[in-house]
Amino acid sequence: MDITILGIESSCDDTSIAIVQNRKILANVTANQKIHAEYGGVVPELASRAHQQNIVPTLDAALKKAGITLNELSAVAFTSGPGLLGSLLVGTSFAKSLSLALDIPLIEVNHMQAHILAHLIEDPRQANPEFPFLCLTVSGGHTQIVQVNSPYDMKLLGSTIDDAAGEAFDKAGKIMGLPYPAGPEIDRRAKLGNPGAFEFAKPRMPELQFSFSGLKTSILYFLQKQMKENPDFIKENLNDLCASIQNSIVGILMDKLELASQQYGINRIAIAGGVSANSGLRDALEERKSSLNWELFLPSFEYTTDNGAMIAISGYYQYQKQNFADLSVVAAARKPL
Ligand code: KG4
Ligand code: ZN
Numbered sequence: 225m226d227i228t229i230l231g232i233e234s235s236c237d238d239t240s241i242a243i244v245q246n247r248k249i250l251a252n253v254t255a256n257q258k259i260h261a262e263y264g265g266v267v268p269e270l271a272s273r274a275h276q277q278n279i280v281p282t283l284d285a286a287l288k289k290a291g292i293t294l295n296e297l298s299a300v301a302f303t304s305g306p307g308l309l310g311s312l313l314v315g316t317s318f319a320k321s322l323s324l325a326l327d328i329p330l331i332e333v334n335h336m337q338a339h340i341l342a343h344l345i346e347d348p349r350q351a352n353p354e355f356p357f358l359c360l361t362v363s364g365g366h367t368q369i370v371q372v373n374s375p376y377d378m379k380l381l382g383s384t385i386d387d388a389a390g391e392a393f394d395k396a397g398k399i400m401g402l403p404y405p406a407g408p409e410i411d412r413r414a415k416l417g418n419p420g421a422f423e424f425a426k427p428r429m430p431e432l433q434f435s436f437s438g439l440k441t442s443i444l445y446f447l448q449k450q451m452k453e454n455p456d457f458i459k460e461n462l463n464d465l466c467a468s469i470q471n472s473i474v475g476i477l478m479d480k481l482e483l484a485s486q487q488y489g490i491n492r493i494a495i496a497g498g499v500s501a502n503s504g505l506r507d508a509l510e511e512r513k514s515s516l517n518w519e520l521f522l523p524s525f526e527y528t529t530d531n532g533a534m535i536a537i538s539g540y541y542q543y544q545k546q547n548f549a550d551l552s553v554v555a556a557a558r559k560p561l
């Protein structure tokens with residue numbers, strides 16, 4: 225019998241709903257929220273309101289795209305955290321209502337595990353890793369290296385003590401006057417600049433811990449000094465600045481990933497989260513592929529940023545174990561992996 229799972233993602237500023245059937249995605253529909261760009265970051269209150277507006281039309285579009293009706297669903301899965309509480313509540317309440325109305329199981333999904341499990345989606349555009357593998361999850365909210373032994377067994381090996389990698393891109397972009405989120409624009413400009421043009425302080429963190437706030441301060445002080453001498457410094461050097469900043473962030477990520485691979489003797493390497501779309505990171509990984517004999521798993525772009533498909537595939541695996549939530553389940557802004 226087919227297992228058909230609805231996945232609802234609403235942890236940050238994307239309302240995304242997907243339908244998975246036996247590991248294949250039938251639909252993955254996302255409503256982005258443009259409203260935050262003018263504020264230079266996600267405004268939680270506005271995000272929750274936009275989720276409320278978007279969630280029903282997004283569900284309708286997903287069902288239409290998949291060509292199925294609500295009655296054909298086996299279960300409904302939703303993100304219960306981590307994320308913005310007001311945003312999570314919209315998806316959580318919606319999922320509970322659907323589960324109750326349709327009399328189908330409710331499945332709670334951890335957003336960070338879901339980013340990783342997106343690698344198990346059956347899609348001709350991406351390969352599925354064998355276990356165990358290491359996953360570098362890099363997004364606007366998180367930076368983690370995780371050892372994945374199975375869909376049900378993941379171990380956090382290292383994470384950031386302050387800013388996330390995506391935040392480092394976004395904050396550096398903000399200092400340079402780029403619109404939010406700056407990651408994609410820095411990536412685009414980096415291709416036109418010299419990554420060795422400027423050097424910024426590298427954090428000295430023990431073991432597999434990350435830190436990005438020092439880099440932000442180093443960029444800020446450097447630019448303040450340069451702008452005093454030449455007010456057009458940023459404008460005149462924007463591409464080189466982007467290339468150098470990207471080079472620094474990617475360098476920090478790669479050093480730790482290499483260390484994790486050595487320490488744990490695992491050379492199957494996957495990446496996940498919004499920053500995994502970064503071309504500098506992908507190039508650096510490709511280099512290690514030949515020099516360190518890594519087997520690389522790069523997710524399809526559709527499954528890198530926040531998406532309902534990763535929630536639906538996580539729901540699929542929980543369904544196999546009959547791991548269901550009851551209606552008293554609550555969303556939480558913080559949630560361990
Ligand atoms: O996973 P995601 O969509 O949402 C979170 O859960 O945070 O990640 C969004 C983050 C933002 O910080 C954005 O600037 C960054 O991913 N990002 C990128 C690129 N595309 C998105 N950063 C660098 N290069 C990119 N190409
Ligand atoms: Zn995310």
